Structure formats: structure tokens, C-alpha cells
Amino acid sequence: MLPVAPAAERNKDAILTALRPIVARCRRVLEVGSGTGQHAVHVTTALPHLLWQCSDLPASVPGIAARLAEEGSDRTPPPLTLDVAMPPWPVPAATSPEAFDAIFTANTLHIMSFAHVKEFFQRVGELLAPGGVCCVYGPMKYGGAFTTPSNAAFDAQLRAGNPESGIRDFEALDALAGAQGLTLEDDIAMPANNQLLIWRRAAG
Structure with missing residues (x-):
């Protein structure tokens, strides 16, 4: 039986609706903390222009891999083992033609320590392609x-x-993003008292 996260099942449609215009011109998404892979399958089914790269800690990777093998496509490659706190991340550099132009994470920053939140934004700053969104x-x-x-x-x-x-705190996250050259583009109210924060890197 595939692993299922009830929260991901509840929020997947709202997240897809909010992300659709934001990633309309993106082509490669890195999801940090993919959990069960439910978002990857749901979003790429609706948005076939996207390649969605899942990643998570070692314990979660087999479950994600099983879901992608059963429900995924050639736009959901095998998940990466990725620990936010252990750089370098195993992904292309920001200057690479294969760099990610979107980085997405859901329900992770309140789970990890604030030191690891800082690491997350540091890596985003290093790896997000010019013009990309976090x-x-x-x-x-x-x-x-x-x-x-x-x-x-x-x-x-x-x-x-x-x-x-x-x-x-939103203000703390915005400061960390700003230190990496990212500018807040939107703060979207979501169901169940959640937010979707969108930062963009300058295109130049």
C-alpha cells in the first residue's frame, strides 16, 4: 500500500490552483520534503509542462519512489535523498541549463529547526535559477x-x-529570503489557516 498523508490529500487542489499561474512559465520544480509524493503526481498530471523532482530524507524516499513508480510519469523522476542540513544538495547549480526555476516545500519549515530553515534559504539562494520562484x-x-x-x-x-x-514568523522568513536576493511576490491565504509565500529571484 502506498503511503498517504491526509494533509496532502486535503490541500493538493488548493495548492495546485494557487501554483498554476505562478509556475506557468517554469519547467523544472524541486520539491524539498516531498513526504509521500502526492503533490508531485497531482501537479504534474494537471500541468504537463513541468518536470517535478521530489526529494526527502532517506526514510521517506522508498515510499515516494513507490508512488512515482505506480502513479508518476517521465516528468516525475526518481526521488533524491536530500537533507536540508547537509550541503551540497545533489541538484544542478543555478548557472546550469538544468537548474531548477521553481523550488517548492510544504509543511516543512515548522518541523525543522530554525538553523535548518536558514540552511534551506541558503541553498535556495545558491541553486535557484535566475528569474525562478521559491x-x-x-x-x-x-x-x-x-x-x-x-x-x-x-x-x-x-x-x-x-x-x-x-x-x-513571516518576517524572519522574508529576511532570510531577502538576504539571498529573493523578493516577496505574493502571500496567498490558503485553507486551514495556511499561507503560500512566493519569492522570486531577479532575472538578471
Whole structure:
């Protein structure tokens, strides 16, 4: 039986709808923390111009590979083993013709430590092609405040399990992105008290 993430099943249509115009001119997407591979299959089925490269920690790679073998296509190549905290990432450089012009991650930055969040943006800055977009989906805080009581409760649950995890401040993420030459293009309200943040690298 293929692994299934209920959250990915619930949010896949909303994410596809939001991403569709953003990646209309992209051709190669790197997903960091693919989990089960559900987003890769769903998005590439609807958007056949995209190649979607899954990646995750070693424990998740076999499940992703099984899903892509059963439900994927030639636009969903085998998943990469990728640890945010262990550079270099096994992907083409920003100057390569095969560089990724979109990097997507969903429900990961509140799971990893903030030190690893910094590593994530550092690698995005190194590897995203000129003109490319970085898309981050998940719950956020603004000005240090939670957007809903349920997000505050979720944050407490996260920190009880791992004090280094927790819902991130939008302003902190925007500063990390800005330090890598990325400019906020959009902040999209999503269902279930989530956001989709879009940063773009200058084309030059």
C-alpha cells in the first residue's frame, strides 16, 4: 500500500490552483520534503509542462519512489535523498541549463529547526535559477502573533515534541529570503489557516 498523508490529500487542489499561474512559465520544480509524493503526481498530471523532482530524507524516499513508480510519469523522476542540513544538495547549480526555476516545500519549515530553515534559504539562494520562484506553504505568524488559536495550539504541540520546531514568523522568513536576493511576490491565504509565500529571484 502506498503511503498517504491526509494533509496532502486535503490541500493538493488548493495548492495546485494557487501554483498554476505562478509556475506557468517554469519547467523544472524541486520539491524539498516531498513526504509521500502526492503533490508531485497531482501537479504534474494537471500541468504537463513541468518536470517535478521530489526529494526527502532517506526514510521517506522508498515510499515516494513507490508512488512515482505506480502513479508518476517521465516528468516525475526518481526521488533524491536530500537533507536540508547537509550541503551540497545533489541538484544542478543555478548557472546550469538544468537548474531548477521553481523550488517548492510544504509543511516543512515548522518541523525543522530554525538553523535548518536558514540552511534551506541558503541553498535556495545558491541553486535557484535566475528569474525562478521559491514557494513555501504552511502556517505562519505575523509580527510574532498567531493567525488563529488553532495555530497557537498546533505550535505548542510541535514544541512539546521538539523545542526547536514551531510555526515561523513571516518576517524572519522574508529576511532570510531577502538576504539571498529573493523578493516577496505574493502571500496567498490558503485553507486551514495556511499561507503560500512566493519569492522570486531577479532575472538578471
